[in-house]
Amino acid sequence: MEVIIVDTADEVARVAADAISALVAARPDAVLGVATGSSPEGIYDELSRRVAAGGLSLAGARAFMLDEYVGLPADHPERYRNVIQRAFVDKVDIAADAVAGPDGGSDDLAGACAAYEQAIADAGGIDLQLLGIGTDGHIAFNEPGSSLASRTRIKTLTHQTRADNARFFDGRIDDVPQHCLTQGIGTILDARHLVLVATGRHKAEAIHHLVEGPVSAMWPGSALQLHPHVTVVLDSPAASRLQLAGYFTETYAAKPAWQGL
Structure with missing residues (x-):
């Protein structure tokens, strides 16, 4: 696991975008994993x-979403497919039909989960998966207690996660769905490169457990310690609980340029 600590959220975004740019330059038909939430927006x-500047094209790329709410109508602005359309697809040159998500409106949710797993496999797997992390350590919608071997499935959202997400529903927690479809931790760990970004002091405790704590279902993000290629990009407040922050800063400063991300 490589931990990169920078000063600002803008720098976090640039480092993560560098990883995507380098991947697409080497493989224009790359398969990306995209995430919703505040952290990836930058x-x-x-x-x-x-x-827009002509230095990057995602026209040949494909993308898979991490998760989707269950039961929101197709035109609901907070349906994650619509969020990704606004936040990502409309801003770049990837084709809208090259972006897939689990079908939270299906009458057969178990079948929709199995079909999503198969679609990822048929695409050859995900080359680079973007991730954020919740204040309770969840990744995607894998809440504390989730199996570290889990695959795409239906999950019940905790009160904390619904409270965190209520800001997207005009502060009304009762409007936040109680269920979602999410890639499992095992599904996420199948991606070839994981890039997790976090900003703000409110993420510091979760980041501490992710990077320095024991691998535990109580802090689902800690499962990333088991992956051979993880890049964690943080601003200084998000890194404020890391005991090894000085070490991470030194190693990144001394990193050979040829190593890349």
Whole structure:
């Protein structure tokens, strides 16, 4: 696991966008994993600037979403497919039909989960998966207690996660769905490169457990310690609980340029 600590959220976005840009330059038909939430938005804005400037094209890429609410109507603005359309697809040159998500409106949710797993496999797997982390350590919608071997499935959202997400529903927690479809931790760990971004002091405790704690279902993000290629990009407040922050800063400063991300 490589931990990169920078000063600002804008720098976090640039570092993560660098990883995507390098991947697409080497493999124009790359398969990306995209995430919703506040943390990835700066990355999508940075990718948009690069596409507009002509230095990047995602026209040949494909993308898979991490999760989706269950039961929201197709036109609901907070349905994650619509959020990704606004935050990512509309800002770059990827084709809308090249972006897939689990079908939270299906009458057969178990079948929709199995079909999503198969679609990822048929695409050859995900090359680079973007991730954020919840204040309770969840990744995607894998809440504390989730199996570290889990696959795409239906999950019940905790009160804490619904409270965190109520800001997207005008502060009304009762409007936040209680269920979702989410890639499992095992599904996420199948991606070839994981890039997790976090900003703000409110993420510091979760980041401490992710990076320095024991691998535990109580802090689902800690499962990333088991992956051979993880990049964690943080601003200083998000890194404020790390005991090894000085070490991470030194090693990144001394990193050979040829190593890349």
